[in-house]
Amino acid sequence: MFKNVYYMGASNISKEGFAVRIVNQRQNPPSEYDMGGKPYITQFGLDSLNESGVRQADELIDMENSSIVNMVSGELVFPTYHPFAYDSLAGGNKNAELQNVLGLGKMYTTTTQTEINNDSRFEMQIEYTNQSSNINLGFMIVEGSEQVFVDGLELKRGVDYQIDYFSGTLVMNEDLNPNAQLNILFDKHEIVSFDKKTILGTRAQMDFGDRSFIGATALYFNQSVINEKIEVGYEPTRNFIWGVNGRYEQPLEGLTRFIDQLPIINTEKASSFSIEGEVAQVMPNPNSINNPETGDPSGVAYIDDFEGAKRTTSFPIQRRFWKPSSPPLIYHSNKTLSHRNRAKMYWYNPYVQWRTKDIWPNQETSIRAQNETTDILVMNYKPLANQTHLPKDSLWAGIIATLYSGDYDQTQTKFFEIWLRNKNGSRSELSVDLGKISEDWDGNGTLNTEDIPVAGMIGDGLLDDAEDVGLDGCADESEDGWGGCLQFGETYNELLESGNTALINVADDIDPNDPNSDNWNYDEGTNDYKRINGTEGNALDAGRYPDTEDLDRTGFLDKTNDYFTKSFTLDDTTYFSGETVKDGQPTGWRLFRIPLSHFEMIDSTGNQEWNEIKFCRVRVTDTTQTWVQIAKIELVGNEWQELGVAPDSSNSYSKANSDSVFAISVINTEDNANYAPPKGVKGEYDRINEIRSKEQSLVLKFDNLSPRHKGAALKTLVNVTGDRAKSYLTYDKMKMYVYGNSPWIGNTETKVEFFMRFGLGEDYYELVQPVYNGWDETENRNTINLDLNWLTQLKLQDSTNVKKLNDTDTFSDSANIKSYTFNDENGISTGKQIKIKGAPALSRIKFFMVG
Incomplete structure (x- = not known):
């Protein structure tokens, strides 16, 4: 070998x-x-x-x-x-x-x-890269549905490739350039589908003799979907076709005999009279989903309802995913806080879960959805008896959790969000660390693990009875009370009795029978959680896997400290984003939203990067006892991309220092008690789980935006070609609801404008209009209701043949830009304007921009 x-x-x-x-x-x-x-x-x-x-x-x-x-x-x-x-x-x-x-x-x-x-x-x-001619698309491909493109050129089945529809195997007949762009579009049969298709047909016919009849045919097709809201391109259709046809034929024997009597002429077939006719009509409905509550009875599809705008990386709430953390670095210093200043902390999930509606009263729940109760994570922090005299900022205790490797890159994330309840009204400081954090819990520089190897440094990954001694690696009698082990054969009780206490922690609340407080114990159903995080004797709780400092399971102890950090007090108002309300009373559950731009590098000379967020550490600092209840921890981004800020006359956006001026987020009916959507707009009803989902809006937040400047957010649509390409040609209107909330926005006057741009590249439509207070549902000045048929006609017109909606409106056409301004009856501009640049088309929309 x-x-x-x-x-x-x-x-x-x-x-x-x-x-x-x-x-x-x-x-x-x-x-x-x-x-x-x-x-x-x-x-x-x-x-x-x-x-x-x-x-x-x-x-x-x-x-x-x-x-x-x-x-x-x-x-x-x-x-x-x-x-x-x-x-x-x-x-x-x-x-x-x-x-x-x-x-x-x-x-x-x-x-x-x-x-x-x-x-x-x-x-x-x-x-490396290598060539492969076999491509697996998955089972049950719909026959004939595939479209294969190489560098934009569509290939032909049987000539350029072969496909097995059942197995989903596609085989290229020729080798491709490894750098070629290969796109394959296809449909799959669903093994389980909740959508319905109804196909009906009938035919009735009455005969008059052998050769005459009259008949009628009716065909009905209806495709229904379980979703109340559907995207453009995925509309359910309903078609009805009817037709009437008939034929009348009568033999003319007398005419045949008459012709036969004429000289020279001899007929070979009998003469007859025949008339036949048919009439049919197709009654199509390309979208059968309507919303009469918003005044849309003729088919509604969503470009973006913003329900999926929020992109999250969620940290687990279950306590088993959180481990005791290593001590944090002192800000802008290579020194860490002392292990001996670690306060006592235990964390747990209460045996009795919280009712979801006690946290988020507006969230709909059902037994079928299994969301009537919610786990919460409780952090119980209490300094030891001999620590209360220490400076507040020197005391600490924390827990740490890992992210999946696919979530390390958080470069597109904007906020850290945490839902918490300050149980005892403490003013303790909560710190959040994100990045590469040392796994060395006790600071001894070696990998502590219960997994004892037969030889070398790596064990078998399974917990034997003799190995279940805890992360400190020693039995109770050899523990020093600081989290470590005594050397040279001493025991804690021997040193305590002899008065030689320099090597041990003799605080009043230290248990001599378990100095390191690492023994596991919990009686199911009780409220005594003090020992639930113990690593000694926890074989049943840990699933017979050895406890280890190696949190990311690489086999090595990572001692790197390159992370971002942010601290805030539990009664903070700067990052307080909202509190839920039940029956008119605050629930105590508060959302804190911290922009990632406000996090600071723990070491100004380090290599912290937002694309290497491996760990999250949450720690408490105080000299008094603190209970923190946590319902949700998330890193939050958005499907919409922040472009930044630019002068009103420019399209060159800058993100430098723009986070403090312009930011995007979401607001919804579950998390925000003061949010009310516009009339007729509501979350989608889930027929399977019998609950209605939250209704959510995109928030464009501006703070100290300079005059005649703008901030914008962009959404790029998926580039789909062929029959699956999204087209808006079948729709008459494009609607959008805009809400104004600013000291600069009033009911009659405003200094704020909203714009929406959509198109492809430098060819686009743009709508600009003033924003008034609230949804402005009385006068509907904030609601965008764009006539798409009129808009496409406007693109083709010039100043000589423009079709104006009002006689006082104005139109200009210059420098490849058409501009239409809406005026009142006195010819004064309303502030609403439409611009058309180049040659945009409703069948080629690749981006939407709002700002």
Whole structure:
């Protein structure tokens, strides 16, 4: 067996984009460079030539050397037989620079996986692209529904590709350029569908003799969907077709005999009289969903109802996902707060869940939806007896949770949101840390784990009875009361009785039988949660998995502290966003919304980035006891992209320092007690769960926006071609409800304008109109009700043939921009204006912009 040849996972690998890295996982942090900055790929002999073939390492694998890499077979070959063992065996790696970092070569001498894992040091990371002619689309493809595009050119079935509709396997007949853009659109049969289709047909016919009849045909098709709200392009249709046809035919025997008597003429067939006719009508309804409450009885589809505008990354509320945290860094310092200043904290989910309506009274619930009750997370913080004299900002206790790797990137996130209830009215300080946070809970610099390995540093991942001693790694009698273990065989009680207390914590509330307070105990159904987070003796609670400091399960202790931090008091008003109300009384459940732009780097010289948010730590600071109840923790972004701020005459938006001036968020009927939607607008009713969802609006928030400046948000539509492309040509109106709330907005006068732009590239329609207070439902000046038929006609007209809605309106056409201004009866502008730039089309709308 070749122990220096590695299969890279694919064959026929393209040289473009191919890269190999060898990473030392034992370095902190793991790196592809040794401590002297030299790349391991060079030290292992995979890089000795530059791209010109000159003997000079360039930190790139020598892919032209077939003795090192075979791109066709996908094999990577090391120049020594045992590359990961330093000369301890024949054929071992003889590079002296690797002597102190290579293992013993267990992978070459044993089949015991535990020993191999414990000896492991390096990881190979390979990036490449390769060609594959087989593409799996999933089972049950609708026959004939697929559309295959390569770089925008549609391919033909049977010529360019083959497809098995049942298995969903599509096979390309020709190899594609690896850089080609391949788009495949298709429909799938639903195994379970709650939508309905009704197809009815009837035919009635009356015969008059053998050759005459009159008949009628009726066909009915109705497609209904379970959703009350549907998007443009997914409308349910209803069609009715009726038709009447008939035929009358009468033989004319006398005429036949008469013609036969004429000279020269001899008929071969009998003469007859025949008349036949048919009339039919199609009565189509391309959208059968209506909303008479908003004055829309002829089909309604949504471009965006903003119910899905809020994009969230949610942290779990279940206590098992939260672990005791390492001490935080002191702001802009490499020093951490003392472990000995860690206050007592236990966190838990109450055995009896909260009624959801006691937290969010406006949220609809049902037994079928299983949302009548909600878990909450309670943090109970209490300084030890000997800590109450310490400065407030030196005391702390916190818990930490991990994010899934797919959620690390939070560059598009705008807010940190937390729903909490301050049970005892404390003014304690709550701090939130986001980023790369040390896993070293007790600060001893080594990975604490109950998983005792047979040999080396890694265990088997299962908890044996003898291993269940807690994260401190020692039994109760050897605990020091600070979270660590006593050395040299002393016991806590021996030192306490002898008066030699320098090594132990002798606070009045320390239990000598469990000095570190890490013993697990909970009697189900009781309210005594003090020991529910214990790691010693918690085998049944932890599911027989060993407790470990390795939160992200990489096998190593991460001691990096590169994170963002923000603190606020529990009675804070700056970030207080709202409180729910039940029966006219506040519930105590408050939403705090903190812009991520207000978070600060814990170390001004660090490498904090919002695309590497691995952990969230929540910690409390105070000298008094605090109960914090938490219902929800989320990182919140938006489907709409903030463009920033720009002068009114410019389309060049700047995001520099714009977060404090312009921001987008959402407001809804569940979270915001003071929100009332416009008349007739409501959340969608879920027929399955028998509840109505929240109704939600997009919020454009401006603060100290400079005069004659604007802020804007953009939504880019999914680029779909062919029959699935969204078109607004079948609709007569485009409606939007706008709410005004500002000191600059009144009932009769306003200094604020709203604009909406939609189109493709530099071809677009734009509507600008003033904003008045509230929804302005009396005069409907805030409601956008755009006549799309008139709008498309306006695009084709000029000043000589423009069709004005009012005689006093004005129209101009210059510099590729048409402008239509709405005036009152005296010819004074109402502030409402429509601009058309270029040649936009309702069948080619790719973006919407509002501001």
